[in-house]
Amino acid sequence: xxxxxxxxxxxxxxxxxxxxxxxxxxxxxxxxxxxxxxxxxxxxxxxxxxxxxxxxxxxxxxxxxxxxxxxxxxxxxxxxxxxxxxxxxxxxxxxxxxxxxxxxxxxxxxxxxxxxxxxxxxxx
Amino acid sequence: xxxxxxxxxxxxxxxxxxxxxxxxxxxxxxxxxxxxxxxxxxxxxxxxxxxxxxxxxxxxxxxxxxxxxxxxxxxxxxxxxxxxxxxxxxxxxxxxxxxxxxxxxxxxxxxx
Numbered sequence: 001x002x003x004x005x006x007x008x009x010x011x012x013x014x015x016x017x018x019x020x021x022x023x024x025x026x027x028x029x030x031x032x033x034x035x036x037x038x039x040x041x042x043x044x045x046x047x048x049x050x051x052x053x054x055x056x057x058x059x060x061x062x063x064x065x066x067x068x069x070x071x072x073x074x075x076x077x078x079x080x081x082x083x084x085x086x087x088x089x090x091x092x093x094x095x096x097x098x099x100x101x102x103x104x105x106x107x108x109x110x111x112x113x114x115x116x117x118x119x120x121x122x123x124x
Numbered sequence: 125x126x127x128x129x130x131x132x133x134x135x136x137x138x139x140x141x142x143x144x145x146x147x148x149x150x151x152x153x154x155x156x157x158x159x160x161x162x163x164x165x166x167x168x169x170x171x172x173x174x175x176x177x178x179x180x181x182x183x184x185x186x187x188x189x190x191x192x193x194x195x196x197x198x199x200x201x202x203x204x205x206x207x208x209x210x211x212x213x214x215x216x217x218x219x220x221x222x223x224x225x226x227x228x229x230x231x232x233x234x235x236x
Contacts, residue, residue, distance in 0.1 A: 043169070043215075090169065092169075111157075111219055112174065113171070114171075115170065117168040
């Protein structure tokens with residue numbers, strides 16, 4: 001059983017649709033992440049939410065927008081996506097933050113990530 | 125800039141045998157963390173093992189152990205007594221100052 005829950009597991013949407021991916025963790029972790037993973041590739045970090053601050057990978061298009069209603073939820077809103085956005089979207093959490101674009105969070109490192117099972121997105 | 129290289133896109137091993145997955149990284153830092161994550165087909169990614177760079181002792185977790193060679197910037201994963209459930213994509217990852225970098229992964233096949 002995963003301790004990071006992602007819904008839905010599969011999503012098919014058209015390019016004009018608006019949909020959302022949801023992620024929830026109940027481990028008291030203070031950081032949550034969205035990753036995009038293409039087939040046979042490593043995960044690519046999209047967003048980090050930690051200590052009530054959102055860090056954005058500047059290469060992520062604005063058609064993806066994260067929302068953090070509370071410390072245990074991190075949603076990803078999708079709008080006007082393109083077929084190349086089809087991928088596995090992974091949510092993860094960690095006790096402290098991992099900020100790949102620099103800027104120490106003050107943690108001691110060793111940010112062990114707990115991943116969800118992923119949401120497989122297909123954009124038609 | 126830090127990089128993580130996994131030079132073996134795919135590997136196969138006979139069940140019950142031992143296999144070693146290689147990982148090298150490039151950094152100018154002396155204090156950092158290294159991880160191996162496992163991603164089985166259609167299943168979630170999980171942590172296999174982690175190593176703190178300031179510790180000389182190689183980390184072990186049951187059948188999984190690492191060979192950490194700090195001077196050579198090498199961090200290989202050894203899986204002993206391979207089982208069918210070990211079949212997965214394995215990612216090596218580097219973490220320093222809250223900056224996590226993944227390698228491209230090695231797909232491990234277990235032959236019955």
